[in-house]
Amino acid sequence: MKKNLMISPFYKKHNINIRIHVFKTNIETEADISIIKVLFNSFSKIKQWSIDLEDIDNVLRIEATKNLSQRVIIQNVKSKGFYCEELD
Template identity: 40%
Template sequence: MEAITNSTVEVFKTNVHTTAAAAMLVALLQKRITNSHVNFDLDDCDKVLRIEGTDVSHQLVIELLKKHGYLCELLDD
C-alpha cells in the first residue's frame, strides 16, 4: 500500500540576500512548520523561498520574515 501525503509546495518572493540570513530563517521556519522542507534560491531574482509541507500557513511565513526585517509575499503560479 502506498502512503498518501497531502504535501504542498508554497513559493514566496523575498528580499533575503545573504546565505547567513537564509540559514537562520530556514531554521526558524522548520521549527514552526514541522515536517517541512524549507529552502531559499538566492540566485533567483525573486530570492525565492520554497516550503514543502502538509500544513503551511502563508500568514505565519510572511509574519515571521517581517518580524526579522524581511519582505515576503506569496508568489502566484
Template identity: 40%
Template sequence: MEINGLSVLLFKTNIHTATDKEFMTQLMAQHQINQWTVDQEDVDCVLRIVSNEIQLNEVISLVSQHGYQCEELT
C-alpha cells in the same frame, strides 16, 4: 499547489545572503518547518516551503517579523 498531498508555498523574499539563509535555517527549525529552500540565484529569492502544518499567512508573518520581505509568489 500540491505535491504528494503536501502544500507547496512559494514566496518572493529578500533572503539573499549566506547570513540571511543561516538565520532562516534556525528560524525554520524553531517552527518545525523541515522542507524548505531559498533560491538565492533567482531575482525573487524564492522561498519554497512544502508542508501541511503551516499556512501562507503564517509564513508571511513569521518571515516579516524578522525584518525580511515576504509575499506570495503568483
C-alpha cells in the same frame, strides 16, 4: 495532457497532506539564510524549504503540512526583518 498525470501516484499517496508555498523575498546572503534556518527549524509543520539566491526574486519554497498558512509563514519571515510576498 493533464498536468496531474506528471505527478507520480506514489508522491500523491504519500504527500496528500503536503502543500507547497512559494514566496518572493529579499533574503540575499548566507547570513540571511542562517537566520531563516533557525526560524524554520522550529516549525514542525515545515518538511522542507529552500531559497534560490540566484533567482531575481530570491524565491523561498516551502513544503509544509496543509494546516500551515501562507499568512503565518509571511508574518514569521517579516518578524526577522525580511520582505516576504506570496508568488502565484
